[in-house]
Amino acid sequence: MRYSKALIPTVKETPSDAEIVSHQLMLRAGLMRKIASGTYMYLPAGMRVLNKVMNIVREEMDRSGAQESLAPCVHPIELWQQTGRDVDYGETLGTFTDRHGRGNVLAPTAEEAFTFLGASEINSYKQLPLNLYQISFKYRDEFRPRFGVLRSREFIMKDAYSFHPDDECLQKTYMEMYDAYCRIFERAGVDYVIVEAETGEMGGSGSHQFTVPCENGEDVIVYTEEGGRAWNIEKAPVDPPVKVEAVDVGAMEDVHTPGVGTIEEVCRFLKTQASEMIKTLILKTAEGEVVGVLLRGDHELNDEKITQLLGGVGYEMADDATVFDVTGAAVGFAGPVGLAENVSRVFVDPGVAAMGAGISGANKTDYHVKNVVPGRDFAIEGEKVQVADVRNAVEGDTYDGKPLKFKRGIEVGQVFKLGTKYSEKLGAKFLDADGVEKPCLMGCYGIGINRIMASAIELGNDDNGIIWPISIAPWEVIITLAGATDEIVEAGEKLYNELTAAGVEVLLDDRDVRAGVKFKDADLLGIPVRVTIGKKSLADGKVEMKLRTASEREDMELDKASEEVAGLVKTMKAELAEGKE
């Protein structure tokens, strides 16, 4: 490709609405442009990167035995109603009614569609296992799209769905996908960690996330240095605190706390600490159930842990009217005493169960109550009440006695064992060897194509721009013509043609701009190998090669340049293709 013909609109200024480096550099390097909130248009250089990522994913999926398919992007809502996910997904699900009044879903994922297919095409155990994948556009009506393509409304996802007669078969395919994912991220040149994860709205029995550690990630990885375990924070377990015995705690006592509703305000007002408080949350599920959750005041509710306890059903904080119905008080004054009578279930975090006594809302507007003793003043176990880990791990927590550590990351892939959740609801059954009808066990496996692109930039960048792994760089080599004399142009054309013929992807910077501008753009675009053809070195029959990752330059004979550069590119690619082991 000749730069003079290409649309690569680089910009110097950092766009004001781009908060993180990958978003900034994708805009600055002319890889994409925003067309609406959370919606981007990929320009030619960006599209080349996306295509390379998709090709790696496609090759490794094919190699693993998965078969490429394609579900529509618009699904009939009836399929989603059958699994209940039309409700569970909440407002994030994009939906519309067509001209005939039929409901449609802009699919954010395709369990329903592929299970529907499995239901119609699978009859016998002899057809199993079956693993189908697709690479396609997905849509989520995000409340607040942000971080460029990391949380966008439209994205490209590779999703796969597998069908099995038994656990052993599911486990085998699950591990094949797990291994394929390792190869994909290694080939794409992004460092990753594998963490144990929750299954969330997917349902199911087991999941791993592939996460690229980097400071701008939205996910938090929790790990132990000893023992080497790692979890997404949504899954990370914590040791329960040591039970504090309630000794000589007086009777409960109401305190007037007018207009003092938040934990911070109450602590200031009553001169106590958040860890001495019992926080009472009232949730309302997508199915209309009202649930109470008790947390220590310094702890945060874990979205996935509670979703899992709710059976994969989505939820929101209850509205003011519901809170008033349940507690008889305004928001900010809910408490555990008597709560179980007015909600369908109460989850008590072990941190609360272990407290000797605490301060909580009094279920009376403008009042809190002191000397609340778990087990004495409210039940922590019973028909509607259970102790369950519902909080995020925090600094200072341990698991299995080992200190938990934290780092941020970007989730780029996730594999799930789904069990029979979808196959039962959509009727994907098979006859086993004994002629008995059973629901298929299923797995599903997702990779965010755009996120791999953004993660690579988060990992590979400096003040001058992007530093791509060569396997997904828009071009492998840039030839920079530092001047426009006949000799320079001729040498550039020759090298361009030779390298192209050798299968190297070359961008020839033939623009009529200063060499300094060209160097800056080459760095911003992050092309791994730059060959500069300038008047002075060319007089000696030489060109200058520089790696994006190195500061030093190297002279090469013009006549040998194509061979040497092609060899270098081949070596650099082979290093990634072989993985990092």
Added chain:
Amino acid sequence: MRYSKALIPTVKETPSDAEIVSHQLMLRAGLMRKIASGTYMYLPAGMRVLNKVMNIVREEMDRSGAQESLAPCVHPIELWQQTGRDVDYGETLGTFTDRHGRGNVLAPTAEEAFTFLGASEINSYKQLPLNLYQISFKYRDEFRPRFGVLRSREFIMKDAYSFHPDDECLQKTYMEMYDAYCRIFERAGVDYVIVEAETGEMGGSGSHQFTVPCENGEDVIVYTEEGGRAWNIEKAPVDPPVKVEAVDVGAMEDVHTPGVGTIEEVCRFLKTQASEMIKTLILKTAEGEVVGVLLRGDHELNDEKITQLLGGVGYEMADDATVFDVTGAAVGFAGPVGLAENVSRVFVDPGVAAMGAGISGANKTDYHVKNVVPGRDFAIEGEKVQVADVRNAVEGDTYDGKPLKFKRGIEVGQVFKLGTKYSEKLGAKFLDADGVEKPCLMGCYGIGINRIMASAIELGNDDNGIIWPISIAPWEVIITLAGATDEIVEAGEKLYNELTAAGVEVLLDDRDVRAGVKFKDADLLGIPVRVTIGKKSLADGKVEMKLRTASEREDMELDKASEEVAGLVKTMKAELAEGKE
């Protein structure tokens, strides 16, 4: 790929809801399944075909200098409001409101998005020409999806958009695309004709369609044998009839025609012929304009010709209330006399203008009127009235004195000169060499990926199934194991491995079913080359090769089979790649 592991659910029965052969065979050969009205899921064999078509398109687009990009599938409706196409497209445009109340379009095409990009990125004539393409999912909320993927709600389209400083530059890119399209259809192995076409809702000044002639096509191609011109029926011109002079025609005379509203009924009732009648249509445009159209009773309104006259705005037949408002009569009794006073414009087809006298509705319910003389009883020219070709050509018509002939076809591609319609409305301007700001001239270029697949089947099939061009066949070779002895399996594996290593795409039919079933499926799937390994011939060290297009079989030495088959595949592919010249 091993057949035993693949999902290729062939079926014997012709599905009852599939009307045409391509739709039937795509279902029967297990290439796709319906998931909702006009919405299909591609299964692995079908996806392989789609991927091959997309690769050919991508290669030829890249070769032509177009640059791959990717617009979102969901566009903000504001962009469509700026061009007015949110209205012009009518109900076929899929739209939805997101959680923040913003309007969105499920894009059926992307002129707006790419012109928006051009408006933000193009400044100078030095950046032109620029030609961007994408291959992506498109959506049309079809009133009546039919013919499988030929008229589906979701489809995959390659669309390209080019920007130019002047007509000469546009013409050059237009012809590059035209040539690229020829190469694409030749490589894909589908015979096509190029016809002059209307620009319809696209607007603009010129267009060609690439149409695959076949009896199940929805499009009608009109052509002259002498002179070799061809048009889509939507564009086909007709010579005006010879003017019949009105001699001794009496005054207009009302006739009572109670409940007799259609042309056929009136002809029967008054014992006359449709060609003696003047048909009066009342249309209402998407912008609310009410327009009258006069046609001879035996002629049909041409959708694209009238759309073009309306300035690219969509329209519908006016509702009963509007017809009553305008004519004072029920539907079926509209007439030309006095019509111009009550509508904003009247278009008089030359066929009507040439009539001596005719019978028309009387603008009075249950009445028609005889002896209506064009030019005497109603104006055929004037401020609001013009003579204009608004009808379909029919058998018996001529153009330039030459008889028009007709055949049906499937439109697989279309190229348009858009002029400045979009660039003016969305502000895609550039500074020319003199520093003068001008709107870009634009072209746009579409190819229906799924339609190429269906067209190939319409062209290539017999009673036994599909006959693929080798370039887009799901596999190039099928090895049929006619038996399961160790020798057969071993020979099959060896040949499979050798051919695969030689880069041939092979399906190994290793299923535990009768050879007859395997032969039937191989034919149904349409794989170009079949190699059968059976006990008898194998005893002589031989295998049997058969082309899908031939009835005779050919023996080959097992030891030489991989070399011979690989050579054959290479030759067959080269024939297509070189095109048909």
